[in-house]
Amino acid sequence: MMQETFGKALYGWGSNDAAVPKTGIKLVIIGGVAGGASAAARARRLDETCEIVLLQSGPDVSFASCGMPYFIGGECTDRDQMAVQTPESLRKRFNIDVHVNTRVTKIDTDNKTVTATDETQPGSQTTIAYDELVLAVGSEPLKPPIPGIGRKGLFALRNLQDMDAIVEWLNDMPNKCSTCSEYGNKVPLHAVVAGAGFVGLEMVEQLMRRGLEVTVVEMLPQVLGPLDVEMAAIIEDDLKAKGVNVVTGDGIQEFLPFNGNEHGDDPSTVVKLKSGTLLPPAQITILGMGVRPDTKVVAEAGIECTPRGHIVVNDYLQTNKASVWAAGDAIEVLNPIVGNGDKWAVPLAGPANRQGRMIADNIFGGEKKMRKFKGTYAASVVRVFxxxxxxxxxxxxxxxxxxxxxxxxxxxxxxxxxxxxxxxxxxxxxxxxxxxxxxxxxxxxxxxxxxxxxxxxxxxxxxxxxxxxxxxxxxxxxxxxxxxxxxxxxxxxxxxxxxEGLVEQVDWKELKKAASLPGVVILDVRNPGEIEKSGPLIEGCNAKTINIPLDNLRARVGEIPADTERIIVSCASGQRAYYACRILMQTQSAKVENLSGAFKTFSRVSERV
CATH class of the missing domain: 3.50.50.60 (FAD/NAD(P)-binding domain)
Known part of the structure; x- marks a missing residue:
């Protein structure tokens, strides 16, 4: 009860005017992509009388941001379909007053107004009043202050204009980038992708699809940070097999002009890594170093944000200011997995769309119909080749x-x-x-x-x-x-x-250390032909390693030394090792453990520990 009372006092959703559904109000939405467009369309379906104003920087609304790498690579070919809705279609279908190329420069929550400028007319300014305000401001590419990051040929990918600029540059690149004696008569068309996250690896795939040689640089010790290292290694190995130059554990120190000539005709860039390595000249560089919430104006309005800039919202997606709501990449949401009020930021299109829809439901449904956003589970997927x-x-x-x-x-x-x-x-x-x-x-x-x-x-x-x-x-x-x-x-x-204790495990990261201890036996229950083809599980340690195929284990269990204190069992994928563990746990006095992930996992990442 105390928490509910605090929420009503802080966020204003317990006032009398929230007790009944709202009609005929003026709803202003800042941001017209996933969360903003979803809120606008849902609001119109709920109330035909309200005035809806949508403000979007840049010329496009509701565009397919997740599809942009595939248009760059040529898998998606219809430019018109990259805009899911247009300002005209939103006006005609939903009677939404759409203002594109409009950047909000000030939010006044006391007087309930926003001030905006027309990006096509510098110095212009207009003030728009609102009854309810939705912030769907999204995120912006992270561009650290690396020397040379402003050079031509370096691109971030946030909107369709960025996409178009990359496509235009790629199409004209052979004419821009010509010769260099150091690298031969003809400079090979080479791309550097800075950052090996989801978008970065999508761009690696699509640039390879266009015939470029690609280097991907990741400061972390692995690609795809959301995955654990042994899972990411599967994708990293495949990237290398496809011819991608993968650099991990090394950041970018500087973007240098090609051949040391800042004013030369060739705009290629040499990427210098913190290790001192100089990459071959890149005719295009994609900056995929992550994103940060685009909330400078929001914070200046006194709307509460986290130290990292994410907007703080309650369970109903309300901010600390009355009649101000927020959705999408720029907000911090509940982590329902941990519970206890734990929060995290998850910039995904699916949750953003659902949040926008829920905000409209909460604005027009009244307090009795308020819906809680239960949090985000961060379900994510990427295709890499x-x-x-x-x-x-x-x-x-x-x-x-x-x-x-x-x-x-x-x-x-x-x-x-x-x-x-x-x-x-x-x-x-x-x-x-x-x-x-x-x-x-x-x-x-x-x-x-x-x-x-x-x-x-x-x-x-x-x-x-x-x-x-x-x-x-x-x-x-x-x-x-x-x-x-x-x-x-x-x-x-x-x-x-x-x-249930039917098997104990040893993690792949612990195997080398465990194998060096006295009294430990590594039991490989693969068939000899598998070992000959794929190689032994572990080499170069003091552990005693025995190969007894699973089907022969009962008859040959006496080959395990009597003084063995610990048996670590492995096979190719883990199933046969589990069967062997069950046999040994019931017949041997030694501690028996199954190697989690078995040979398939350990062999791929053994050099990382």
Missing amino acids: ELIGACVGMNEKMLSAKQLPFASVHVHPGSHAGYFPGAKSVNFKLLFHPTTGQIWGAQAVGEEGVEKRIDVISTAMQGNLTVEDLAELELCYAPPVGSAKDPVNIAGMAALNVL
Whole structure:
């Protein structure tokens, strides 16, 4: 009750005028992409009498920002379809007064006005009154103060104008960038992508599709920060196999003019890394170093923001100022996975659209119909060449930072029945609470069926299911599209085995250290032919390594030295090792552990520990 009273006093949603649905009001929305356009369209459907004014910097509203890399690469070819709605279509269909090329420079919450300038007419100024104000200001590309970052040929990608500029530059690039004796008679067309996040890797793929050589530079020690390192390594290895020059753990120090000539005809840029490495001259550089909320004007109005600039909202998406709401990339939302009021910023189009719709519901529905935004689970997906990487919830880094207890399992089942042609491996990681079985998050990488499994986990998390529930889920099965035991079921079963003490695990990061201790035996239960083809599990350590195929284990268990104190078991993917652990746990006095992720995981990332 005290919290509810505080919320009403702070945010003003308990006043008498909120008790009944509003009609005939003036609604002003700043930002016309995902959250703003969604709020505007929903508001019109709820009230035909209200006046809706939409203010958008730049000439486009409701554009397909997530599709821009694919237009640059040529997979999407219709420029008109990149604008989901236009100012004209919003006016005709929804009777919305759309003002494009309009940048808001001041918000006055006391007098309930916004001041804006026409970007096509410098010095112009207009003041617009509002009854309710929605902030959908979004985010802007992060452009750190790196020397040379203002050079020609360096592009961030925020809107359709950026997209058009990149396409125009690429089309004219062979004419701009000519010769250099240091690199041969003809400079190879080379692109540098700064940042290996979702958009960065999409741009790597699309620039390769246009025939460029590509280097991607990431300051973090891995690509795709939302994934844990062993999952991201699958995509990183594939990038390298495709010919991408992947640089991780090294930031950009400076963007230098090509051949040291700032005023030369060739606008190519040499990227200097903090390690001192000079990359080959790049004819185009894409800046994908992350985003930050575009909230300078918002904060100046006294609207509460976090130290990182995100707008603070309550459960109903209201700010600390009466009649001011906020949605999209610029807000901080509840993290429902952790609970206890924990918050995080998740810049995704899906949540932004739902938030905009909910704000309209709350404005026009009245207090009795107010809807709470329950938070965001951060379900995300990216395609990088043939691979799909997807995740939901929290990763190991986040859990460790919050000091939350967790366990994980890795499984590598097929995307559908193994006997049906074309099955692809789904590399799947499930994170969960080691005693309650609460699902913290999941990650998956593969060529087929990846996003489907992460969608199932996301739904399970939103329904407060546990790993035990995952093992029992009833999911579609037919040989071309699934298995009788879906990868989600298998992950749930593996987690349940850990939860119930049927198997103990050693994480892949701990294997090298454990292998160097006395009394430890590494038992590889793969067949000899597999080891000959793929290589041994671990080399160069003092541990005693034994190969006994699973099917021979019962007959040959005597080959394990009698003084063994600890047996770490591995196979290719983990399943046979689990079977072996169950045999050994019931017949041996030594401590028995299964190597989480087995050979498939450890061999890929063993050099990282």
